[in-house]
Amino acid sequence: MAEAEAIQGNYNxxxxxxxxxxxxxTWTRYTAETGTVYMYTKAPCGKTVHMFFDNGITSDDALPMMENVVLK
Structure with a gap:
């Protein structure tokens, strides 16, 4: 996903x-060397959805929260 690739560019x-x-x-996940995680997907309405987890939480730790997200 272009948004994730753009963020990766910010990290050289x-x-x-x-x-x-x-x-x-299906989410595109970018994990920076700092441990920060960026998640992107397209909602059924066509808009991009973005989640950001700072280096204090991993995407595995955030999984229960992500499972509760309803995309419309």
Missing amino acids: GKGVLDEVDVKGV
């Missing part, structure tokens, strides 16, 4: 881009 191209599935929704 370092870090990891991958995709994760959360309750049937």
